[in-house]
Amino acid sequence: MTVPIGIKHDGTMCDTCRQQPIIGIRWKCAECxxxxxxxxxYHGDKHHLRHRFYRITTPGSERVLLESRRKSKKITARGIFAGARVVRGVDWQWEDQDGGNGRRGKSDLKCVQDAKGGSFYRDHCPVLGEQNGNRNPGGLQIGDLVNIDLDLEIVQSLQHGHGGWTDGMFETLTTTGTVCGIDEDHDIVVQYPSGNRWTFNPAVLTKANIVRSGDAVQGAEGGISQFQVGDLVQVCYDLERIKLLQRGHGEWAEAMLPVKRLSQLLKKLFETQESGDLNEELVKAAANGDVAKVEDLLKRPDVDVNGQCAGHTAMQAASQNGHVDILKLLLKQNVDVEAEDKDGDRAVHHAAFGDEGAVIEVLHRGSADLNARNKRRQTPLHIAVNKGHLQVVKTLLDFGCHPSLQDSEGDTPLHDAISKKRDDILAVLLEAGADVTITNNNGFNALHHAALRGNP
Structure with missing residues (x-):
């Protein structure tokens, strides 16, 4: 226990009993x-037992990710508690007189019949002499191969506060990735064969059960490819991207150019497999930048311009992928620019995520709210700062977005820029009048936060 030696976590509060600050070990929920x-x-089973927690022994020490209490063994503490029978110990100094204060380091009492003193999770307690617990979250190290073995809904829940979840991350559910970094928040950065890098809550990841055959790496799903023999595929439109992706995969040869001319044929093949749901087709066409198909669908009387596919509207799909021409078509159809997806993100949030400054300009002209908040109370400016999209940050500020709104954790974009160590974005925010005195839920303003993060 760290209570007797005076350990306290300034700026924290127990969200159940309201103890402030937390004395001894701090237990932080990894999922909320x-x-x-x-x-x-914590040991009294407050909060959700299915949720995993971090153990933080002392302020500034590395946090250790623990298994959920629901899956852990709980034992009863026994010893000199209320109800125990005791006799005078070897260091008793008052002869036959009972009572009085004991002396530090002395054994005034000897237990002859112990009593119960409450229950605790033995395996969740730190080991005496252990330095900082595990050095790496979840035991993961750079170079480890990892899979995601959890259901999508659980992954999305665990990602809150750890980079979030976007539709572009679906590849991570079926593909083995490689740990390429551990950030200052102890989150894990994973790179995938596509070249994409995603940040994860370590609770989401498990080490891959790898079987190597030559140079091919197979994960728990039995392979790195999502394709099967006989599948219809379409080649990427971007020739330069194709050349880049082909590195290490057979390389690029000019003789491969004819495959790009198959696009129209493949398009016809795919059209024969349409779902019949016009709203779904509209969202997919908007996401793919298919202007002709969007125009054709918008002429249909039974299509809903605000209809959804996989929880997203055509407006949101086009915004994230930067299809300005399609946005202009949709705006002429009285589309709802403020429609929200399941996370509360609007089209302008998706544009900020996708680094699409031109889209934000179009949405602004379409009267979109640039200070809109999602379910985590994040504005598009929060999103742009967290993703490191400097140009989008400038665009949002140029169009008059508020530079200092707070998210659900009380953080302003200034706090986020400090966390990401983006001095260039920090300078732009300060120039726009960002308020350095606003404190987050931990009581830290921008200067405190910079000191906490070690960012001079």
Whole structure:
């Protein structure tokens, strides 16, 4: 226990008993935003038992990710508690007189019949003499191969506060990735064969069960490819991207150019497999930048311009992928620019995520709210700062977005820029009048936050 030696976590509060600050070990929920427990409440089964927690022994020490309490063994503490029978110990100094204060380091009492003193999760407690627990979250190290073995809904929940979840991350559910970094928040950065890098809550990842055959790497799903013999495929439109992706995969040869001319034929093949849901086809066409198909679908009386596919509208899909021409078509159809997806993100959030400054300009002219908030209370400016999209940050500020709104954790875009160590974005925000005095839920303003993050 760290309570007797005076360990306290300034700026924290137990969200159950309201102890402030937390004394002793701090237990931080890995699945909820800014939720802490003290030791008594943690071992007293407060909050969701299915949720995993971080153990933070001392302020500034590395946090250790623990298994959920639901899956852990709980034992009863026994010893000198209320109800125990005791006799005078070897260091008793008052002869036959009972009572009085003991002396530090002395054994005034000897237990002859112990009593129960409450229950605790033995395997969740730190080991005496252990330095900082595990050095790496979840035991993962750079170079490890990892899979995601959890259901999508669970992954999305665990990602809150750890980079979030976007539709572009679906590749991670079926593909083995490689750990390429561990950031300052102890989140894991994973690179995939596509070249994409995604940041994950370590609770999401498991080490891959790897079987190597020559140079081919197969993960738990039995292979790195999502394709099967007989599948219809379409070649990427971007020739330069094709050349880049072909590196290490047979390389590029000019003789491969004819495959790009198959696009129209493949398009016809895919059209024969349309779902029949016009709203779904509209969203897919908007996402793919197919202007002709969008125009054709919008002429149909039974299509809903605000209809959804996989929880997203055509407006959101076109915004994230930068298809300005399609946005202009949709805006002429009285589309709802403020429609939200399941995470509360609007088209302008998707544009900020996709680094699409031109889209934000079109949405602004279409009266979109540039200060809109999602379910995590993040504005498009929060999104742009977190993704490191400097030009989008400038565009949003140029069009008058508020530079200092707070998200659900109380962080402003200034806090986020400090966390990401983006001095260039920090300078732009300060020039736009960002308020350095606003404090987040931990009581830190921008200067405190910079000191905490080690960012001078």
């Amino acid at each position: 935003t800014n939720y802490d427990l003290c030791t008594v409440c």
